[in-house]
Amino acid sequence: MAGCNTDCVEKPMARGFEILGRFVGRHPWCFIILPMLISACLGGGFYFLADREANGIEEMFTPMNGPAKDERRVVKEYFPQNDNEFSRLRLYTEGTFASLIIVTPTANILTIPAFTKIVDIDREVKAIEVGTFNFSNLCVKKGDVCVSNSIFDIVKTPNVTTTTIDYPYHDNIFIASEIGGVKLKTGSTEIESAKAIRLFYFLKEDNQTVTTMWLQKFIETASMMQQEEGMTISYFTSISREEEFEKSSDSIIPLFSLTYALAITFSITSCIRLDCVRNKVWVATFGVLSAGMAVLSSFGLLLYCGMPFAMTVATAPFLILGIGVDDMFIMISCWQQTQVHGDVEDRMAATYKEAAVSITITTLTDALAFYIGLLTPFGSVQSFCMYTGTAVLFCYLYNITFFGAFLALNGRREKSNRHWLTCMKVPEPVENSEKYNICCVGGAYDHGTGKEEPMPINNFFKTYYGPFLTNNWTKGFVILLYAGYLGSSIYGCFQIKEGIDLKNLAADSSYVGSYYDNEDEFFSEYGPNVMVVVTDSEFQYWNESARNSLDVCLKSFEDLKLDGRSLIAKDMTLSWLHIYVNSRAVTNPNDQTVFMNSLPAFLQPSGFTQDVNFTDNTIYASRMFIQTVNVSTAVDEKNMLNELRETANDCPVKLVVYHPAFIYFDQYAVIVSNTIQNIVVATLAMLVISLLLIPNPICSLWVTFAIASVIVGVAGFMAFWHVNLDSVSMINLIICIGFSVDFSAHISYAFVSSNKRTANEKAIDAVYHLGYPIIQGAVSTILGVVALCAAESYIFRTFFKIMFLVISFGVLHGIVFIPVFLTFFGICGDKVGNKEDVKGRPITLSQIGHMLVTQTR
Numbered sequence: 005m006a007g008c009n010t011d012c013v014e015k016p017m018a019r020g021f022e023i024l025g026r027f028v029g030r031h032p033w034c035f036i037i038l039p040m041l042i043s044a045c046l047g048g049g050f051y052f053l054a055d056r057e058a059n060g061i062e063e064m065f066t067p068m069n070g071p072a073k074d075e076r077r078v079v080k081e082y083f084p085q086n087d088n089e090f091s092r093l094r095l096y097t098e099g100t101f102a103s104l105i106i107v108t109p110t111a112n113i114l115t116i117p118a119f120t121k122i123v124d125i126d127r128e129v130k131a132i133e134v135g136t137f138n139f140s141n142l143c144v145k146k147g148d149v150c151v152s153n154s155i156f157d158i159v160k161t162p163n164v165t166t167t168t169i170d171y172p173y174h175d176n177i178f179i180a181s182e183i184g185g186v187k188l189k190t191g192s193t194e195i196e197s198a199k200a201i202r203l204f205y206f207l208k209e210d211n212q213t214v215t216t217m218w219l220q221k222f223i224e225t226a227s228m229m230q231q232e233e234g235m236t237i238s239y240f241t242s243i244s245r246e247e248e249f250e251k252s253s254d255s256i257i258p259l260f261s262l263t264y265a266l267a268i269t270f271s272i273t274s275c276i277r278l279d280c281v282r283n284k285v286w287v288a289t290f291g292v293l294s295a296g297m298a299v300l301s302s303f304g305l306l307l308y309c310g311m312p313f314a315m316t317v318a319t320a321p322f323l324i325l326g327i328g329v330d331d332m333f334i335m336i337s338c339w340q341q342t343q344v345h346g347d348v349e350d351r352m353a354a355t356y357k358e359a360a361v362s363i364t365i366t367t368l369t370d371a372l373a374f375y376i377g378l379l380t381p382f383g384s385v386q387s388f389c390m391y392t393g394t395a396v397l398f399c400y401l402y403n404i405t406f407f408g409a410f411l412a413l414n415g416r417r418e419k420s421n422r423h424w425l426t427c428m429k430v431p432e433p434v435e436n437s438e439k440y441n442i443c444c445v446g447g448a449y450d451h452g453t454g455k456e457e458p459m460p461i462n463n464f465f466k467t468y469y470g471p472f473l474t475n476n477w478t479k480g481f482v483i484l485l486y487a488g489y490l491g492s493s494i495y496g497c498f499q500i501k502e503g504i505d506l507k508n509l510a511a512d513s514s515y516v517g518s519y520y521d522n523e524d525e526f527f528s529e530y531g532p533n534v535m536v537v538v539t540d541s542e543f544q545y546w547n548e549s550a551r552n553s554l555d556v557c558l559k560s561f562e563d564l565k566l567d568g569r570s571l572i573a574k575d576m577t578l579s580w581l582h583i584y585v586n587s588r589a590v591t592n593p594n595d596q597t598v599f600m601n602s603l604p605a606f607l608q609p610s611g612f613t614q615d616v617n618f619t620d621n622t623i624y625a626s627r628m629f630i631q632t633v634n635v636s637t638a639v640d641e642k643n644m645l646n647e648l649r650e651t652a653n654d655c656p657v658k659l660v661v662y663h664p665a666f667i668y669f670d671q672y673a674v675i676v677s678n679t680i681q682n683i684v685v686a687t688l689a690m691l692v693i694s695l696l697l698i699p700n701p702i703c704s705l706w707v708t709f710a711i712a713s714v715i716v717g718v719a720g721f722m723a724f725w726h727v728n729l730d731s732v733s734m735i736n737l738i739i740c741i742g743f744s745v746d747f748s749a750h751i752s753y754a755f756v757s758s759n760k761r762t763a764n765e766k767a768i769d770a771v772y773h774l775g776y777p778i779i780q781g782a783v784s785t786i787l788g789v790v791a792l793c794a795a796e797s798y799i800f801r802t803f804f805k806i807m808f809l810v811i812s813f814g815v816l817h818g819i820v821f822i823p824v825f826l827t828f829f830g831i832c833g834d835k836v837g838n839k840e841d842v843k844g845r846p847i848t849l850s851q852i853g854h855m856l857v858t859q860t861r
Contacts, residue, residue: 017364018357021404025356028408029349035409039402043297049304058312059250062667064384065504065731070670071649075662078539082617082625090144090151090206093178093533093629094614098664099144100215102129102205102222102241105522107185108234112197119164121232122201126156129205132225134217142218144206153203155182169195172530173576178631184526200526219243227515240519248510252797253315255511259791260321266787267325268292274780275336282449282456283424284336287414291335294407295328296321298399306391314387316732319792319803320395323739326788327370328399330781331363332407337777339411340456344449348415352408360404367400369693369745376686377738380678382671382731389738465775470768473823482824489717489816496720503638503672504730508798524636530573531635532663534648536561537627540658545581545623546599550657554581557655561630564651566643569634576631580612638728641665642672671730679734686741687711693745702756706826710748710817715740717813718806725805732799736806743785747778747814748822755826763827770826775819782815 028035058064066073079096092099106113106122113119130139143150154177159167170193172180180186185199205222207215219241226239271292275284299321307313338359342351374396377389423430449456472478507520536558544550558579564571585593589606592598600621607613617624635644645666652659690711695704718740719729727733754770785807792804 018361021360021364022353022357024404025360025408026349026353028356028405029352029412029415032409032412035405036413039297039406043301043402046301046304046308049307050300052307052310053313056307056311056313057250058314058383058387059246061245061249061506061509063312064314064316064387065382065509065671066667067381067670067674068383069381070667071673072662072666072670075660075666076664078625078660079535079537079627079662082537082539083614083627086614088145088147089614090146091611091614092151092204092206094535095664096662098242100207100209100212100219100242102207102219102226103239103519104129104203104226105184105200105238105240105519105526106203107200107236107238107522107526109199109236111234112199113185113201114159114164114169114195114198116161116164117232118235119159119161121235122203123156123161125229125237126153126203128225128229129203129222132218132221134214134221137214137218139205139218142207142211142215144208151206153182154179155201155203171195178533180530181527184522186529200522202523202527216243223515236518236522238519238522239515244516244519245506245509248514248516249315252509252511252514252799253318255796256318256792256800259795263322263325263788263791264292264296266790267295267329267784270784270787271329271332274333274784280423280425280430281418281421284414285424287336287411288332290410291329291332291403291407292325294332294402295325295399297406298328298395298402299324301402302395302398303391306394311390312383312387313391314384316384316388316735316799316803317391319789319800320388320392322789322792322803323392323785323807324395324399324788326785327396328403329784329788331367331399331403333777333780333784334363335359335403335407335411339415343454344418344456345454348412348419351415352412355411356404356408363400363403365693365696366745367396369690369741370739370743371396371400372689372693373686373738373741376682376689377735379682379685380731380734381674382678382734385731385735388735459776461776461779462772466768466772469775470771473771473820474764474767474827479824479827482820486821490713492724493717493720496723497716499723500719501638501723501728502642502675502730503669503728504732505638505728505798506668511796512798513796528636529633531632531640531644532665534630534632534661534663535627536630536652537625537660537662538657539625539660541622541624543623543657544596545626546594546596548594551581551585553655554657557651557657557659558628558630560651560655561648564647566634566640566647571632571634571644571647573631573633578629580607580610580615580626580628583610583612638672641669645669645672675729675731675734679729679737682734682738683715683741686738690741690745702752706752706822707745707748710752710822711741711744713821714744714748714810714813714817718809721809721813722806725809727802727805732802733806736803736810739807740810743810743814744817747782747818751778751818751822752826755823767823767827771819771823778815778818782811786811 076096083094083096085095085097104125106118106125108118111118113122132139140150145151154174158169158174158177158179169179169183171183171186171188172178182202182204183195183198183200184202186195187197188194189196207218209215220243223239223241223244226237229237231237268289271288272285275288277283303313303317335355338355339351341358342354346354371393374389374393377393378386380386380389417424417427421429421432473482505520507517510516538554543554558577562572562574562577584590584603584606587606589610590599590602603616603618603623607616607618615628616626632644635641648661652661687708691704691708715737718737722729722733751770751774754774755766758766758769760766760769789804789807792800795801795804
């Protein structure tokens with residue numbers, strides 16, 4: 005197995021970085037000034053931020069190539085909208101509208117006092133003016149009259165308690181979308197009481213500027229409406245989702261300063277020394293600054309290039325900060341392993357030889373994981389992955405230039421034995437003397453090795469944690485712990501829900517949430533009224549056999565069931581063809597000439613003009629409508645969409661099913677398959693990289709095991725933490741792969757490369773060298789995102805939750821599960837852990853430790 009080891013990639017790379025390190029050490033000011041100038045220039049790209057912001061819900065959170073978008077093009081082509089003959093049922097978009105839901109949770113809303121208040125609210129809305137425009141100028145019309153809410157046509161205030169209202173249809177008017185929380189009289193379709201009324205105000209789309217201003221004025225007016233005791237009012241407009249989505253990003257702006265304060269504090273704390281010369285406070289500060297410059301440069305560059313900036317990208321700086329600080333720890337760790345009395349150029353060369361190779365590989369895994377995310381059809385994922393992947397590369401570039409140059413300057417200060425704060429020379433401490441003033445004396449080092457003194461926590465892992473972990477009783481507990489972890493994770497995977505709830509795109513305090521909640525509670529009995537479009541221009545509507553085939557198809561829709569529940573309401577299908585054939589408008593519907601000549605006279609008075617594309621005596625397309633029911637959850641929406649499309653495809657007539665909501669439902673059709681695709685592709689890519697880094701088949705198998713185990717754990721515990729599988733969580737599952745490699749690959753390699761005799765000793769040796777760097781990297785990354793847990797937006801909280809799971813499970817595998825499991829396969833170490841290098845020279849433990857401690861993030 006030793007023959008499997010090769011350094012054909014790593015060795016030339018290390019030699020190249022050794023040369024670079026020496027050059028940076030010789031000319032540090034060039035590598036400080038040049039990155040700052042580049043960062044300043046590229047940062048100018050933020051001038052275009054407002055133009056590049058892409059917060060369209062459809063654009064960012066629905067599949068770019070979703071079938072519903074093709075279906076919408078078909079409907080738009082055959083049935084263009086007409087504002088002067090408005091019909092909400094026939095819209096191929098949501099339309100431009102405002103809406104109110106008035107609720108009396110504990111009482112009947114169909115009373116004179118409540119209805120009087122509703123009439124007053126309606127009057128107040130219609131009185132809203134924008135300049136010289138009022139509602140009557142902007143409303144959609146039927147004929148020359150503004151389209152009204154049907155409830156006002158049915159009920160007049162004095163007669164509200166005596167008017168008979170049927171449900172869901174009243175005199176062929178579908179009122180289930182306007183009256184909610186309905187209780188019917190026993191054995192009747194007559195409404196006994198109701199708890200909610202919904203009002204719609206649709207506007208023309210020919211003057212978007214004015215209509216947008218009117219909708220904003222509506223929001224302002226609705227927010228100040230007087231609410232009677234026992235009555236609540238929620239409101240919504242067609243621009244609300246996107247406006248509130250944009251505002252939700254404002255909630256995290258204060259968190260940036262908090263996050264960077266935490267990161268700087270942790271970095272300084274981790275790097276602080278009780279030695280006024282060896283203290284790395286300024287080094288840590290510049291490490292954080294380097295990460296900030298990486299974000300500025302990468303974002304600016306992509307903004308210059310015109311890359312859309314989705315709101316999900318706002319989470320990237322938090323992640324990049326964690327990665328940048330992580331790389332900083334590696335550089336500092338390698339620096340501390342060099343000879344303190346050596347030339348700065350030599351120390352930089354030695355540091356780069358070890359650290360730069362490691363951070364190159366870990367950067368490659370992280371960046372590749374992000375760029376693989378570009379394969380997804382979601383704009384929000386593509387935008388995040390492009391910005392974050394590029395930021396990772398800039399973070400790497402600035403770490404080996406800007407940060408490395410400051411490390412060299414700090415090395416010059418240390419070589420001169422100057423104070424970290426005042427830069428004044430201080431005397432060195434007397435050897436073996438513990439009595440010296442930490443403020444006035446400094447420059448201590450290990451006289452045995454000539455290196456800086458080791459951190460006490462490393463000895464903790466060697467003396468206490470390692471022996472405890474390899475105890476047989478502890479191993480038994482770890483096995484039980486892993487079995488519980490794996491079982492819980494697999495169970496959680498089967499409980500996970502798909503799709504993003506649109507109300508979660510707004511901040512928690514947004515008015516949008518209460519509207520959606522009321523809609524779900526009072527208006528979810530009836531789902532979308534779906535168009536069934538016949539797209540075959542050669543379909544023979546006058547042929548009885550063809551009509552029967554179409555009727556069978558419509559009957560197939562009505563017979564659909566989900567979990568024993570009907571999916572389509574019986575006897576609520578609206579078909580112009582059925583009404584036409586059974587009317588007196590056509591004397592012989594089986595005769596082509598009679599059928600076509602009689603059709604125009606039927607369509608106009610019947611209101612079906614918009615449902616038949618009839619030109620030059622040819623019917624190019626026509627549509628019917630079916631009413632869905634029992635669609636109240638995301639699972640119901642997904643199953644409904646799949647069943648409708650499958651039924652349409654199985655029909656001998658060319659059919660297309662469509663509703664504007666299908667644009668959002670499409671995410672259910674691709675989210676699972678795309679997530680699996682990205683995970684598989686990224687995992688294979690990580691395996692290739694791990695084979696280059698750890699050219700040993702046994703190690704690669706353990707890396708594969710860790711990746712799969714961490715992904716299963718994160719996916720399973722997502723469900724327990726109420727996180728759906730959507731485009732936001734998909735981003736984090738991609739990140740999961742890169743981080744699981746970081747935490748698992750090097751611990752496996754440390755074990756099999758150790759020259760210790762027994763498996764237990766190899767495990768102790770591995771955690772001794774790698775335990776503290778793993779903890780440092782994990783804490784720095786979590787601190788980079790922990791402030792997001794306080795965000796008011798679901799997107800940012802989800803990012804924190806999954807990153808917390810990824811890091812926590814990664815650390816758990818890296819310093820608990822993997823070391824224990826490897827002790828059961830100690831023979832692997834015997835096969836790989838050769839005590840001699842390729843030239844036959846013995847390798848010392850300190851050399852192995854030096855190599856391993858620098859190859860971890």
